[in-house]
Amino acid sequence: MIMQRRVMVSAAVVALLAVSSCAAPTSQLDAEEKAAIQTLIERAIDRRNHQVVVGFSSTTEEISQxxxxxxxxxxxxxxxxxxxxxxxxxxxxxxxxxxASEITLKELTATKSGxxxxxxxxxxLEHSPVSGVQGPDEGYVYGQKVDLAKTEDGWKIISIAPLNPVKPFPTTVIDPSTL
Structure with missing residues (x-):
């Protein structure tokens, strides 16, 4: 009985892998394209996170970049x-x-257009002193997914969203359901 279950589970896993490998064809990105994507995402996430920093604001032109x-x-x-x-x-x-943020790419799947x-x-995140007392800074690690399009101007972001949108969201992340 246990052996039959293992065989069935193994067969299901093999079938699932076969079906998933038939999904949209992926193209291989060279090191330069991967670096360009990482730089783009780092810049966008840094810009987003800086919105909570005193005196910082982004223009439409910067976002459009x-x-x-x-x-x-x-x-x-x-x-x-x-x-x-x-x-x-x-x-x-x-x-x-x-x-300040560090980004680690965990998985990158590419097609011809995205x-x-x-x-x-x-x-x-660094806090200023409150009443002359320096409190602790703040930090978080957060999983996200980024969808990109390949345009005439290079790679551009379609969306950035939490991998697991569970509340409470970090200080620099807005609940996607409110946008």
Whole structure:
């Protein structure tokens, strides 16, 4: 009985692998394209995270540099919500003074016209002192997926979303259902 289950499970796994390998054909990216995608994602995530830092704001032109035109308005809305979050803390003298992120690409799947990246973001946020006392900084590790399109201008981001959208979201991530 146990042996039959193992055979059935093994057969199911083999069938699943065979079906998944028949999905949309993937193209191999060279090292230069992979580096360009990583740089693009790092810049976009850094820009997003900096929205909570005192005195920082992004222009539509900066956002358009990294995102497809259909995603610019949604990204501006997201950035606006992050600045509102930042501004809501100001009356309590709570200010974030810097952010730094490291991105690790976990999985990269590419087709001729686009790509999907699963990544791990590790972010560090620095707080200013409150009433002369330096409190602890803030940090998080967060899994995300990024969909990209290959355009005439190179790679552009279609969307960035949590891999596992579970509340509470990190300080620099807006609940996707509110956008």
């Amino acid at each position: 990294d995102f497809v035109s259909d995603a610019v308005e949604r990204t501006e809305l997201e950035y606006g919500k992050l600045r509102q979050r930042r501004d809501a803390l100001a009356p309590q003298n709570v200010f974030l003074t810097a952010s 790509a999907r990246v699963e990544l791990s973001e590790q972010t560090h």
